Amino acid sequence: MTVAEAPVLATEPEPAVEPEPEVKQRDFLIIAYSGDLEKVWAQMILASTAAAMGVKTRIFVTFWGLPSFVKPGVRITGENWMQRMMSAMKRPGIAHRKLSTMNFLGMGPWMMRKLAKRYGVSSPAELLEVAQMLGVEVMPCQMTMDMFGFKREDMIDGLGEPVGAATVIGLLSEGSSALFI
Amino acid sequence: MANATVDARGLNCPMPIVKTAQAVKGLASGQTLEVLATDPGSVKDFAAWSKTTGNEIIEQTTDGGVFRFVMRKK
Numbered sequence: 001m002t003v004a005e006a007p008v009l010a011t012e013p014e015p016a017v018e019p020e021p022e023v024k025q026r027d028f029l030i031i032a033y034s035g036d037l038e039k040v041w042a043q044m045i046l047a048s049t050a051a052a053m054g055v056k057t058r059i060f061v062t063f064w065g066l067p068s069f070v071k072p073g074v075r076i077t078g079e080n081w082m083q084r085m086m087s088a089m090k091r092p093g094i095a096h097r098k099l100s101t102m103n104f105l106g107m108g109p110w111m112m113r114k115l116a117k118r119y120g121v122s123s124p125a126e127l128l129e130v131a132q133m134l135g136v137e138v139m140p141c142q143m144t145m146d147m148f149g150f151k152r153e154d155m156i157d158g159l160g161e162p163v164g165a166a167t168v169i170g171l172l173s174e175g176s177s178a179l180f181i
Numbered sequence: 182m183a184n185a186t187v188d189a190r191g192l193n194c195p196m197p198i199v200k201t202a203q204a205v206k207g208l209a210s211g212q213t214l215e216v217l218a219t220d221p222g223s224v225k226d227f228a229a230w231s232k233t234t235g236n237e238i239i240e241q242t243t244d245g246g247v248f249r250f251v252m253r254k255k
Contacts, residue, residue, distance in 0.1 A: 025233075049195040052202035053233045120193040120220075130199050 027056040029171050029178040032065035035090070037097035037109055037124070040068050043181045044127035051134035058176070059131075060168050062141035066148060067092035068124070069140065071156050078149030086148065094125045132158050139163045183215035183251055184208055190219045190247060197223045198230050201252070205236060208254045213239070216250045223248055 028050045032043045043059065050057040061069055070077065070092035077087040102108040116123060122130075132138070140155065142162035152159075172178055187204045189197035197218040204214055216227070224241075227250055231238045240251035 045195050048199050052195065052199045053230055054202070055233070120191045120196070122192075122196050127195075127199075130203070134199070134202060 027176040029176040030059045031180045035064035036100040044124045048131040058137045068094045083149030184212040186215045
């Protein structure tokens with residue numbers, strides 16, 4: 001992006017207009033349940049776009065969605081052998097997501113990344129970064145953190161406090177639009 | 182002449198919108214932003230963005246596959 005700075009133009013005084021009735025914009029909630037590459041991509045595209053449109057956006061991260069929010073470079077997580085083995089079998093981090101179909105030992109995601117680059121599509125990691133810059137609130141699920149053995153220091157910076165299902169239901173009852181991805 | 186320009190040529194959904202939102206943040210109310218994009222989907226997307234955010238599209242032209250928009254910050 002090139003942002004060329006130009007001198008500020010003097011703006012005309014706005015003519016008096018009738019104020020339009022304020023329509024209360026609904027908040028947007030993504031329940032990020034999946035860790036499959038194509039669905040993580042969808043989570044990040046919708047989160048960054050919603051924030052770019054000025055919509056208050058939250059991501060509740062639960063179950064297989066949570067490993068995407070583990071810091072790059074953190075390889076093995078957990079306190080007991082089962083948790084550690086789970087992270088070994090399913091590598092955490094947003095850059096290590098696999099396709100739910102056509103994965104072919106990593107050939108599918110490799111081709112996806114090639115095609116994305118060719119067609120100017122940003123990666124999930126890049127989209128997560130801009131989503132956070134635009135103020136998207138990421139709420140990890142406390143129960144999943146406990147069960148998978150993720151600690152706060154395993155997770156990327158800028159995550160909100162871990163919360164539970166009641167927080168999600170609370171947001172829904174207050175009128176948030178939600179998608180389960 | 183717009184107050185700032187976003188060159189989103191070659192970028193695909195949703196980056197033209199995201200880059201525009203980031204640039205609009207740095208502007209004062211009433212200032213204008215020029216956006217260049219090659220994503221054909223951006224025509225409909227900027228209309229939706231404008232409607233939702235209230236930032237008005239005051240100019241829209243096409244030149245050889247490049248879409249040019251000028252927005253005025255609400």
